[in-house]
Amino acid sequence: MPPMLDVYVVQANAAPTERLSYIKTVLAAYPNAPTLTPRVLLSAKARLKQKDLQQLPSGCLLLEHDGLSLLSYGTNQQPLRVAPHWLSLQQRVVAAGKKSELLLKAAKIQPSMRVLDATAGFGHDSLILASTGASVTMLEREPALFALLAFERADMQQHAHWHKLLARLTLYFTDFTAWQMPNDLPAFDRVLLDPMFPTASYTSAVNKHMQALHTLTLAPNFAEQIALLQRAANVLTDDGRVLVKRPKTAPFLADLPPQDSTTNALIRFDSYHKADLAALS
Structure with missing residues (x-):
């Protein structure tokens, strides 16, 4: 239902x-x-x-x-x-193609790659990922967020110069760990996880989008953190990588040290190869 x-x-x-x-x-x-x-x-x-x-x-x-x-x-x-307000991100999306975004520095994405944004939220990271020419699959489990994403994606079609980027975005209403991945969908080269984390993880005030997310969803418990990483490994190519977005000072997801991390003053992207996640099986 x-x-x-x-x-x-x-x-x-x-x-x-x-x-x-x-x-x-x-x-x-x-x-x-x-x-x-x-x-x-x-x-x-x-x-x-x-x-x-x-x-x-x-x-x-x-x-x-x-x-x-x-x-x-x-x-x-x-x-x-x-609201997502994708149009307000236009300058960032254009500049992202020059690899100025921390996410792209961490992910090292090529235009031919397939990327999964498993916790899409307001879709901002998905836009940055798609700016590289990669195909991005977006998953969102919260009904209100999904409705906003679906409306935003459709509404942005009125802007002709966005058509190519929008064509690279595919949206599903589902929880990642329960997602029945279509049989004809190839494995992903990159999987982005951006799970909610406790407010105590922040070192500064958060914007209104993050405040809204905290009212809708809870941070995953330890078992749920493991399930996220296990599911990510299951949909990843053999040479693919999982990127986990965290506040700079937050603990590692499931307490699993990454192979490497890319950081700025506020955010950290932890990178895991598929083999790094084998210990969770």
Whole structure:
């Protein structure tokens, strides 16, 4: 049974209702995708004020005249609208082709490679990976995040110069460890894991996207960490690598030391070859 997902439609005119029909059509193209339950909010304004947002539950979707967003409550308990906003990443995506991104320095990706972003979140790392010319498969298990990703991918089709990059992105609604990988899908050259980690792992304030993620999902326990690495090894080519994204000072996933790490002031990418993960079997 597909999960049900509340979406609050701010109806100051007909536009959001038409937009809702479009979003439902987009989601219907994905197997077992969330089913939207509209909650219509009549308003004189096409965009709610902060005091009105405070009446809505955290984790719901909000459809206003300017698009679809996730409503979350930040560290100061103030309501936040959060959305992928891929267009705002355009400059980073273009620059990423010059290997300026830490992720690409760690992953060493070639255009012919196949990459799995097993915990896609808002899809920002997937865009950076796809900027290399590689094909990227995105997995997301949280219904609200998946709905945002599906809508964003479809909505970005209106920008012709994004078409080639979007064609390299494939999206699935699933939990990575339970994913039934299609038989005709080849193994991956790289697998990116970006599991949630405790807030104590951060050395500085986090942005609103990360704050929103913390309201939706928990950090994996030790057994779940092992399961993530085992599953990654199972879908990896023999000479492939798993990249694990962590805060710089966070412990290794499943306490397993990587073959190497690539870091900056805040983030660390731990790299594992398939043979490194054999001890987990």
